[in-house]
Amino acid sequence: MNPFGEFATATTHVVDYPTADPSRSAGMAKVSTPDTAELTAELDGATEWLALAPDEILLAALARTIARTLGDGVVPIDIASERRSMLDAVPLVCATAEQASATEVLAGVHFGLASVTQSAASGPSEVYFNYIGAVPEEALPVQETPPGLGHPLEVRIYRTAALVHIDWWYDTSRFDPYTIEELTEQFPLALFEMTSDAAAPL
Secondary structure, three states, rough: OOOOOOHHEEOOOOOOOOOOOOOOOOOOEEEEEEEOOOHHHHHHHHHHHOOOOOHHHHHOOOOOOOHOOOHOOOEEEEEEEEEEEEEEEEEEEOOOOOOOOHHHHHHHHHHHHHHHOOOOOOOOOOOOEEEEEOOOHHHHHOOOOOOOOOOOOOEEEEEEOOOEEEEEEEEOOOOOOHHHHHHHHHHHHHHHHHHHHHHOOO
């Protein structure tokens, strides 16, 4: 039985244009969620009291962000993090607050990741969640390298010094800039919801 309801059986596309729009310039551009000490402290605090890895909390926030910005449903996401190798096409259930609580969304991510054992698709997903973890400050130019795996959207998250950085790399031929801007604005709100309202998965 699907705990999220019927909406969680349909795949949601995140791109504005299913294929590259020839009238738009092709290339990867970056928009960043503003770095704040408050956001970093919230993530660190939730990691400790929920006893979860930070990438799970961040993925739950991404699920809520996509639901608020682009619509609810299932979004296949390629996932890489400092503690696991690449996971292909992990089905991330994106639900609004009316459809699922923060605790339910976080539990969906936690148990969903635990059940994934192998690649589920032969081609890249539309979204790549790339949690790099801590990097030396002198390595920052490496983090400025545009993505090269073919995803229309990469959410790249890493920590330098005392702050968590969240970069949104997107294909300019498949997204309107305001879509990415809305994602960057909604993500901190979704993260604060997860860190403040969610309970640890049972």
